Amino acid sequence: MSNIWYECKVKYRKTDETGGQKITTEPYLVDALSYTEAESRINEEMAAYISEEFKITNIKVANYAEIHPFENADRWFRSKVSLVAYDEESGKERKTNMYMLVQANDVREAYDNTITIMKGTMGDYTIPAVSESAIMDVFPYFSGDEGELEQLERFNALKASKPDSTPEIEDHMEFIAEAEEETIA
Template identity: 85%
Template structure:
């Protein structure tokens, strides 16, 4: 049985670094069997993250066929997959589209991760579009049965992993100050 994903928009007040408050509306994804369960689950999940009052402003069925978290990635991308099939009766090629949510750090990595997910697909397909999704987080459903606890822990560990800082010549980009006003010196080779 495939999962039904519900996109839930949550509105809440957030305090920024300067102490000012800002009202945000962010979309989250939950796996549920009905709108009622989706509302209940998003309330439960958000209560763990938001200490102040929040409001669910919208719930709708999301059109994702599959959700794939990847380690060391912090954003979600929507990949459009066009599956190609040959209709023997009419003699024409038919194309059907499906959408996946793939975790990555940029569009190129999202493309590579989509190829990784699709590598065992027997049929022909193409990837006509990949775009960054506004989805902030994904909350899959786990019943709590014996084997699913490990699956939930693995999913959450992969989803929560942070990107590794890029290291060049022994220094991480997080540690390097870049002076954008510095003059560029040409080096002869």
């Protein structure tokens, strides 16, 4: 998938704890290839949760490099990570900022989760900010079948290693198409 995240604002009537109803607008994230697909996906996802009418008021590309869900966490936090690189030509340190969306229960846990994510990083980095995000939920693209992903990876590897062997690739594509038909049926 593209890993382009779209923030979609959805306006709908919500029942609060006291039983009263109010109109609210909440942001959600979807993984999509285009604005059109993002709109389609958020409509599909929200229809499963909201029985009444709802309206999509805004869709924009979200500025998140990575999304990291964690178990037993219920809120989303925006972590600003500054990657530090040394520019040998100028002799100066250069910082590049990236933003991650991290799931946690509080700011401290979000900071700790960000540290956990960054453990394998070879370069230096700092975490100058962690703040709670207004994002209510994240809907990543998911095909639903892990076997399908393995077949696609094998197909891509085959295609990359043997670009001139068209008959093999076409046979493999037919195999994938048949597998998808069986999954759908």
